[in-house]
Amino acid sequence: MAAFEQFDIQPYQSCYALEVSELFHLCVHSINHARYSSAQLAAWSAAPRSAKHWDLRLRRSKAWVVLAKDALATSAICIGFINIETHFSQQGYLDSLYIHPDYQRKGLGERAYLVVEDWAKAQGYSRLSLDASYLSKGLFNQMGFTQVQASYQQKRGQIIRGFYMVKEI
Numbered sequence: 001m002a003a004f005e006q007f008d009i010q011p012y013q014s015c016y017a018l019e020v021s022e023l024f025h026l027c028v029h030s031i032n033h034a035r036y037s038s039a040q041l042a043a044w045s046a047a048p049r050s051a052k053h054w055d056l057r058l059r060r061s062k063a064w065v066v067l068a069k070d071a072l073a074t075s076a077i078c079i080g081f082i083n084i085e086t087h088f089s090q091q092g093y094l095d096s097l098y099i100h101p102d103y104q105r106k107g108l109g110e111r112a113y114l115v116v117e118d119w120a121k122a123q124g125y126s127r128l129s130l131d132a133s134y135l136s137k138g139l140f141n142q143m144g145f146t147q148v149q150a151s152y153q154q155k156r157g158q159i160i161r162g163f164y165m166v167k168e169i
Helices: 014-029 038-044 051-059 108-122 137-142
Strands: 004-011 062-070 076-084 093-099 127-132 146-155 158-168
Touching: 004 108, 014 038, 014 051, 014 062, 014 076, 014 093, 038 146, 038 158, 051 076, 062 108, 076 108, 093 108, 108 127, 108 137, 127 137, 137 146, 137 158
Parallel strands: 093 127
Antiparallel strands: 004 062, 062 076, 076 093, 127 158, 146 158
């Protein structure tokens, strides 16, 4: 396997849909946190969804992928993605931010978020919101978000707790 040393954040394209699907499932099932049971993780992502599902989901919003490139920039893999809602009542809602477990804690989530924030400011958004997990709450606190309330999602009969957070931009 090539040594990936360079990272780039690019607008999402449909050619990344299958990688995003597999990445999402991997990220969820790599969670090792006392607040998430194996039943909750299975409900969060029972199996990788189809590339079509992810392509539709990301194309109906504004999305970016995080790419890791080898030293010669001859190959790249998708190691993360982020998207923000643009057309629904939750305009400015950060829907997803996932980084491959092998690349977490390297500043890539922060870099991806800053791309979104810059884009949102250019669009005239005054506020961003999101539902953070236990794992991502610290990152979003560092990025200036404040918790408004606890949030809960029901998936396949499991309740997954999170934190509804906002940031004025």
